[in-house]
Structures are given as structure tokens and as C-alpha cells.
Amino acid sequence: MLSYEDILLLFPEAKGIRFPGLTFGMIATDPGEKMSKGLYVPLDGGADLLGPIESGAIASLWPKDMAVPAHVPNHFPLFIVDDMKLAHERLIACWEGGSDKQIKPPRG
Structure with missing residues (x-):
């Protein structure tokens, strides 16, 4: 299980x-998938977060070059990323690792 703090270590820019x-x-990654306490990753570049929020997402990754939709509530955390596919791969690796000790901030 990953926490808000874990994700913030991976992707420090957040809204x-x-x-x-x-x-x-x-x-x-599927906006219509039922997700209990889900972290949504819009791999398809979808700009709408209403579906994922209605399906149980409690936060999302979001592309840096895309405006945040006006309907996104302030209490819905967004982690801003440059490359969604790479961000998804990093998330999966950390999730499967099962240990926050494996989570390291991005280099750069």
C-alpha cells in the first residue's frame, strides 16, 4: 500500500x-473501473476526472502540460508529472516492492 507521502516523494509537485x-x-488506469481508495493514472491522456472520482478515485496523477479541469474539487490531490507512462511504471515498481524504503525521490 502506498501513502500520500510516498507519492509525494516520487512526484513532489502537487496541487x-x-x-x-x-x-x-x-x-x-481505467476511468470507469471501480476503485476503492484509488490513485488514478490517466494513461490515455483523458482530461476528465469526473468518471474516476465517481468510481472511487481519491487522487490522481496529472500531466504537467495540461490545465486542471475547473470541476476538480480542492480536496482531490493531484500529483503533477512530466511523463505519464514513466510515472505509471515508477508507481507500479514501488507498489510491487511493497516497501516505502524503495521509494526514492526523482533524480535531477
């Missing part, structure tokens, strides 16, 4: 509420 202690139950 919306700061939510220490928040944990994610799953990582989802």
Missing part, C-alpha cells in the same frame, strides 16, 4: 489539499 496519512488501496 489540491495536502493529505498526510492518506493511503491508496489501488492504482487504476
